[in-house]
Amino acid sequence: KAGVTQTPRYLIKTRGQQVTLSCSPISGHRSVSWYQQTPGQGLQFLFEYFSETQRNKGNFPGRFSGRQFSNSRSEMNVSTLELGDSALYLCASSGRDRGSSGELFFGEGSRLTVL
Amino acid sequence: AQSVAQPEDQVNVAEGNPLTVKCTYSVSGNPYLFWYVQYPNRGLQFLLKYITGDNLVKGSYGFEAEFNKSQTSFHLKKPSALVSDSALYFCAVRVLDGNNRLAFGKGNQVVVIP
Numbered sequence: 001k002a003g004v005t006q007t008p009r010y011l012i013k014t015r016g017q018q019v020t021l022s023c024s025p026i027s028g029h030r031s032v033s034w035y036q037q038t039p040g041q042g043l044q045f046l047f048e049y050f051s052e053t054q055r056n057k058g059n060f061p062g063r064f065s066g067r068q069f070s071n072s073r074s075e076m077n078v079s080t081l082e083l084g085d086s087a088l089y090l091c092a093s094s095g096r097d098r099g100s101s102g103e104l105f106f107g108e109g110s111r112l113t114v115l
Numbered sequence: 116a117q118s119v120a121q122p123e124d125q126v127n128v129a130e131g132n133p134l135t136v137k138c139t140y141s142v143s144g145n146p147y148l149f150w151y152v153q154y155p156n157r158g159l160q161f162l163l164k165y166i167t168g169d170n171l172v173k174g175s176y177g178f179e180a181e182f183n184k185s186q187t188s189f190h191l192k193k194p195s196a197l198v199s200d201s202a203l204y205f206c207a208v209r210v211l212d213g214n215n216r217l218a219f220g221k222g223n224q225v226v227v228i229p
Contacts, residue, residue, distance in 0.1 A: 043219040045216050048216060103164055106159040
């Protein structure tokens with residue numbers, strides 16, 4: 001069974017640009033979450049999607065957005081990039097419904113560097 | 116609000132010695148607790164979870180964790196550390212808002228010395 005796939009793995013952008021990251025969850029998983037990981041702030045929750053609906057959103061500015069498609073694949077977009085957006089962006093999928101005890105399965109991440 | 120704390124920044128241990136990575140939690144209600152490991156430039160790998168039942172949980176790669184309700188702790192343990200166990204370890208708790216969100220600790224860097 002294929003794991004969570006994130007593309008691209010590495011990318012470099014300049015300030016003011018925008019970026020789109022993609023995540024394909026484990027087959028059959030309908031919940032997709034996104035996390036930002038930085039050395040200073042650790043792992044911070046961005047948002048979660050379930051059946052194409054955003055169920056939860058973390059404390060990030062509106063420049064961060066996402067969506068989920070009918071096949072459960074998800075994208076996140078960051079507009080007007082800032083230097084502080086440099087981070088590892090992790091996608092996770094879950095096969096359980098809301099409020100479950102199921103673990104999250106993470107992808108390898110997309111490392112974004114903003115110059 | 117649900118949260119976890121990992122009090123140490125780095126844990127150094129000699130190869131073959133027992134390894135312990137500490138985690139304490141703060142939750143209202145019953146906690147759903149997890150441990151993940153991250154190798155350099157990789158994603159997080161699930162190690163084990165505590166939902167209910169036996170306080171000693173066994174997981175992947177020889178790791179186990181002990182849930183202690185009175186001390187609100189969920190420490191990760193391995194009887195004999197390997198050099199390959201050197202990695203970043205995260206404790207996490209499910210945020211009970213009806214969704215699949217985890218709150219993570221800051222992480223502990225484990226260094227196993229040959």
